[in-house]
Amino acid sequence: MSPRTTTIAKAVNEGLRRAMEDDPKVLVMGEDVGRLGGVFRVTDGLQKDFGEDRVIDTPLAESGIIGTAIGLALRGYRPVCEIQFDGFIYPAYDQIVSQLAKMGYRSGGKLSLPVVVRVPYGGGIGAVEHHSESPEAYFAHTAGLRVVTCSNPADAYFMTQQAIRSDDPVMVFEPKRRYWDKGELDPAAEPLPLHAARVARAGTDVTVAAYGPMVRTVLEAATAAEAEGRSLEVVDLRSLSPLDLDTLVASVERTRRLVVVHEAPTFLGLGAEIAARVTERCFYHLEAPVLRVGGFHLPYPASRLEEEYLPDLDRVLDAVDRALAF
Amino acid sequence: MSPRTTTIAKAVNEGLRRAMEDDPKVLVMGEDVGRLGGVFRVTDGLQKDFGEDRVIDTPLAESGIIGTAIGLALRGYRPVCEIQFDGFIYPAYDQIVSQLAKMGYRSGGKLSLPVVVRVPYGGGIGAVEHHSESPEAYFAHTAGLRVVTCSNPADAYFMTQQAIRSDDPVMVFEPKRRYWDKGELDPAAEPLPLHAARVARAGTDVTVAAYGPMVRTVLEAATAAEAEGRSLEVVDLRSLSPLDLDTLVASVERTRRLVVVHEAPTFLGLGAEIAARVTERCFYHLEAPVLRVGGFHLPYPASRLEEEYLPDLDRVLDAVDRALAF
Amino acid sequence: MTVPVVGGPGGRPPQPPLVQLLTPEGERVEHPDYSIDVTPDELRAFYRDLVLVRRVDAEATALQRQGELGLWASLLGQEAAQVGSARALAPQDYVFPTYREHGVAWCRDVDPVTLLGLYRGVNLGGWDPAEHNFHLYTIVIGSQTLHATGYAMGVQRDGAVGTGDPARDTAVIAYFGDGATSQGDVNEAFVFASVNNAPVVFFCQNNQWAISEPNERQTRVPLYQRAAGFGFPGLRVDGNDVLAVHAVTRAALDRARRGEGPTFVEAFTYRMGAHTTSDDPTRYRIEAEVEEWKLKDPIARVKALLARTGQAGEEFFAAVEAEADRLAEHVRSECLAMPDPEPVSMFDHAYRDPHPLVAEERAWFAEYHAGFEQSGVDESGLAAAAQAQR
Amino acid sequence: MTVPVVGGPGGRPPQPPLVQLLTPEGERVEHPDYSIDVTPDELRAFYRDLVLVRRVDAEATALQRQGELGLWASLLGQEAAQVGSARALAPQDYVFPTYREHGVAWCRDVDPVTLLGLYRGVNLGGWDPAEHNFHLYTIVIGSQTLHATGYAMGVQRDGAVGTGDPARDTAVIAYFGDGATSQGDVNEAFVFASVNNAPVVFFCQNNQWAISEPNERQTRVPLYQRAAGFGFPGLRVDGNDVLAVHAVTRAALDRARRGEGPTFVEAFTYRMGAHTTSDDPTRYRIEAEVEEWKLKDPIARVKALLARTGQAGEEFFAAVEAEADRLAEHVRSECLAMPDPEPVSMFDHAYRDPHPLVAEERAWFAEYHAGFEQSGVDESGLAAAAQAQR
Numbered sequence A, B: 001m002s003p004r005t006t007t008i009a010k011a012v013n014e015g016l017r018r019a020m021e022d023d024p025k026v027l028v029m030g031e032d033v034g035r036l037g038g039v040f041r042v043t044d045g046l047q048k049d050f051g052e053d054r055v056i057d058t059p060l061a062e063s064g065i066i067g068t069a070i071g072l073a074l075r076g077y078r079p080v081c082e083i084q085f086d087g088f089i090y091p092a093y094d095q096i097v098s099q100l101a102k103m104g105y106r107s108g109g110k111l112s113l114p115v116v117v118r119v120p121y122g123g124g125i126g127a128v129e130h131h132s133e134s135p136e137a138y139f140a141h142t143a144g145l146r147v148v149t150c151s152n153p154a155d156a157y158f159m160t161q162q163a164i165r166s167d168d169p170v171m172v173f174e175p176k177r178r179y180w181d182k183g184e185l186d187p188a189a190e191p192l193p194l195h196a197a198r199v200a201r202a203g204t205d206v207t208v209a210a211y212g213p214m215v216r217t218v219l220e221a222a223t224a225a226e227a228e229g230r231s232l233e234v235v236d237l238r239s240l241s242p243l244d245l246d247t248l249v250a251s252v253e254r255t256r257r258l259v260v261v262h263e264a265p266t267f268l269g270l271g272a273e274i275a276a277r278v279t280e281r282c283f284y285h286l287e288a289p290v291l292r293v294g295g296f297h298l299p300y301p302a303s304r305l306e307e308e309y310l311p312d313l314d315r316v317l318d319a320v321d322r323a324l325a326f
Numbered sequence C, D: 001m002t003v004p005v006v007g008g009p010g011g012r013p014p015q016p017p018l019v020q021l022l023t024p025e026g027e028r029v030e031h032p033d034y035s036i037d038v039t040p041d042e043l044r045a046f047y048r049d050l051v052l053v054r055r056v057d058a059e060a061t062a063l064q065r066q067g068e069l070g071l072w073a074s075l076l077g078q079e080a081a082q083v084g085s086a087r088a089l090a091p092q093d094y095v096f097p098t099y100r101e102h103g104v105a106w107c108r109d110v111d112p113v114t115l116l117g118l119y120r121g122v123n124l125g126g127w128d129p130a131e132h133n134f135h136l137y138t139i140v141i142g143s144q145t146l147h148a149t150g151y152a153m154g155v156q157r158d159g160a161v162g163t164g165d166p167a168r169d170t171a172v173i174a175y176f177g178d179g180a181t182s183q184g185d186v187n188e189a190f191v192f193a194s195v196n197n198a199p200v201v202f203f204c205q206n207n208q209w210a211i212s213e214p215n216e217r218q219t220r221v222p223l224y225q226r227a228a229g230f231g232f233p234g235l236r237v238d239g240n241d242v243l244a245v246h247a248v249t250r251a252a253l254d255r256a257r258r259g260e261g262p263t264f265v266e267a268f269t270y271r272m273g274a275h276t277t278s279d280d281p282t283r284y285r286i287e288a289e290v291e292e293w294k295l296k297d298p299i300a301r302v303k304a305l306l307a308r309t310g311q312a313g314e315e316f317f318a319a320v321e322a323e324a325d326r327l328a329e330h331v332r333s334e335c336l337a338m339p340d341p342e343p344v345s346m347f348d349h350a351y352r353d354p355h356p357l358v359a360e361e362r363a364w365f366a367e368y369h370a371g372f373e374q375s376g377v378d379e380s381g382l383a384a385a386a387q388a389q390r
Ligand SMILES: Cc1ncc(C[n+]2csc(CCOP(=O)(O)OP(=O)(O)O)c2C)c(N)n1
Pocket: A031, A060, A062, A084, A088, A091, C100, C139, C140, C141, C176, C177, C178, C179, C180, C181, C207, C209, C210, C211, C271, C275
């Protein structure tokens, strides 16, 4: 397969397809993932090609989806569960946190739970309540899980497959408002490791770390900042648990300033952990405290307010200015 | 009622009793809270005195407990739900995070959800899996909830009643391994506000912030440190959401060093948020990065390992030493 | 009359009997357990409700197509299930709807315009539940069944069941779909309701589909049978028959008010449209099934009865149409006039008691926002500039 | 024979019929659907199992009292439910237990000592599930029913049902309690199992109590009736009758293996002891109820049958007692010899693939811990010193 331009949604689809071709134990399951191909069409065509036994339209019950996926994994399968929207993952929280995350540990390593949970997440699509949330911190705080998120088609394609190949449970957060963003995908390229961060744009004045949907926003901010003579280094975290702290620290040691951006509420969001860790490791390098740009401490508001609620280019630049002002 | 010595468990019981006497709309509900008086006897005697309509032995279903409590609140009641152990709160996670936390906001302020969720939490009691967890960060990250935790009988007594009187949903985390710790209770005293932190011991060299079960550990560490000539200021946070940052910042501005201690895993635990915020507000005051002492990034281990897993006096002092070494 | 009805094509097994009082052809039939007297006034009122809620629904769908709403969940085909059940409610009864209960809202005197706020994205649910005894729409599937059960437990504690006083005895009704029956919460609601003998009616609109998934993905037996295993009665009613739905729901509500506990009503109906305006049902269901259900239209059969029995004539029908036009116009104009919320208002009501973090963030935001207004720069100005550069 | 059984005192309603093949008095009775031939060898083997698991249980309870275990969940009274069902399993079948299935573990050749690790706190579940086709104990009520259902869906995908090959066709069994039936997860498991026609047997030990809550707090109808509403058969069996449990479970497993889907078995039994060693049942239940159930003891009736029919004599009974003594001694001595885990071992197995944070914390801990060992200070030394000072 040759390099080409594609979207994140299509790249996930191709990643799933590839994984299913490579390993007959890979299953796809969730609400409406079969005949419909998922509400975002991410699983489009898979049931047609792999059959109803491997692409399963489940009953409308998220705990049931994860719980049965665990059972399937115990029988040797590698289920990839789709949770239809971020806000509908909570009914499955117990199965994820108490079973999926802990069963391998409980068994003293005798059991593996190679289950992938795909979650379209984040706001900006003008949706009704529960369809725009960013719950990743709830999972990153949970030992036993791995948590990753992609920001472009190439990562979407490779990370999907890497997550499926992992013998640990992996939560894959997919930036739903970027599903139709285009980018290059070279299926023959050598992918980064699943848990590596990536310097998405080199710069010298301030490091701005982001992930998922905010990477594009931050890259746009970097372009705008350049016009004003400020050079931002953009780090796409890619993995939220574990964090690739080394890449981040290396960047901060150069720029001496860090801004972390995510859609999730700031309070106990990923930015908190990053701020705490980077400050500990770079205490004598930092010229300013690590600043955070995130959602406010509110339930996700009505969609006509989401542009004000979500971090945007201006809020990123505002934080950059504040960091530089220290 | 005159000042007296009592335990945390008894003080919660008295607080509940008092709230039920004051307001006929207050209900207590949960598994085994009635006839048995709860597995920790915290609700002992309440069903006998207030009847089965006000002290309800519910079916064994946590989502059902919180979901029906929400309905009762909508009808004008003030339910106090007991979740039997920390690790059993997750089946109710959806009702807590998507309904309890958000319904007031959803209604534009037209609805109030005065529901209290009591959660005996934390380790150190030699229990089997799921009985020793510290899930407070999962709730503190959730806008719409209030999260508090007590460390002594007086707080247990007053905070229980204050939580019940709040028109917002309040999660009350009770330090189960300290249930039988004794302390003074003067029911006639003027309590602190529900969301105020408290300087539990004044000191000059390092501020150590803790909450719930770790307050006693940290106070013991302060005593031990004193013997070695180091003066620790101990802040009992009491409220985790909102945080009383002012009290903490005032302390750190004096001591210039901060260690945060909790049982929950460090990664994205409350210490992360505290470190990020305090560093932002005290950037020029801090002589050392905020250091954290918490659980490791592991599922809670088998109980014979918990002494090694949990922060203890020595780990607190180790962090204090490291903070002083900066 | 209890008639066996066969489900849609697609190889579904024959369906069990269901309560019916008015056939698709508009014939009144009798049922031994659910006989009902309907005056001409009442029948005309049903007709009017059905027509008006369908028109509101169509207008909202149009508004969505024109970009005025972000989304709409159409009730097309389910008018009888909603109107028939909601018209059985007493004022003091309390309703817990899903996101599709526009017909129920109508019967609870909620101005349809108010429903649009949520779908337009200007609020998350704009009406005052206490004013209408009609709770906010619940989007998380099944959650509201527990709220309804808890509310009903509160009713019991208030002594508002079984007193015999029709103005006091109170029932609660929870609406949910066929897909919802798979959720743990719904089954826990059955447990709590049964054990507490709570005055709640579980009203399931089985519209055959949960987005793209047919009933067969949720159950292999008729849904109303679920109730018996939890210890309370369940029954299936022709959900497109407003009279049967009304009779059955009234009986269930009365039972609840008398203190005899919960009932499960399965209204067997059909989702004639897409799941929501975001959905494309041609991807997963065949047109023939929809065509078959067109023959069972809930409005046509009432009109046929009214006309055939002379209880209404062209004048009445025309008047209702005219009223529908006016209502649609009201919905449209009020929708277009609906203002966007003030940005800073998003900080309201996350908490009722003061909250320092929210206060701090609100203050920051207000200042930040004022900065843009003072500088005369549209807040998205920089973003637009940046995008233009790319 | 289908005999009506009346529940405990305390005003419970009369109970429905349940399958019974051996009366409390030790009389063999027939049942039209579940006739069973039991050879003397088999009957003696049942007896031996029952006695041995009871003895293991008693020893574990004693070990807990002596401080060797942190907790124990006794199966006293439920031996027949566990042995009867587990002895119906084929080697390839897979078991998902709760925390109380020590008798099932026994039948799956799990050394009872291994069970103690969890209760002693040296591990979280010490056996290899794959070695015994016996999953780890699950403590979160109800969760494992979904795992069992998913596992059974995997069995289907492996083509290991309905082949007619007795060594290949595979069933799954999920154990759970009466209280568990209220959990959403258990009801979702019923949905998934039914819709998928999964080869799983839901085996509910209704021991009448969920800690302090009697059945009435979970249901107002017999639990086995729950299944029908989900589209699969359910039945109640005398859970203290090892033969009836065996026959009923065998039939249900066979049904699953043939590809005919799930069955719900309610084994009607009684928790003779406390919920766990932490519990004090005198706070919530009356002694008379326990006394009544003593008359239905699962072991006494087998012994009576063996003795009366001459299938076993004193010698056999004495030999089993002696074996039980040896087993108890084995359990005791191995338990006492069970080493505490190495502190640093807690960092093992949280993840299978490398994890930098865990590696970093492990390295820190190893160094920190080594510091104590080098300095010769017991790690709790300072703590003890501090406490002494207070
Ligand atoms: C917990 C949860 N999971 C998933 C969804 C997404 N979703 C919205 S509606 C729907 C189907 C609902 O089907 P049904 O209960 O039959 O109601 P209907 O829409 O047909 O009226 C789904 C899966 C949701 N809203 N909540």
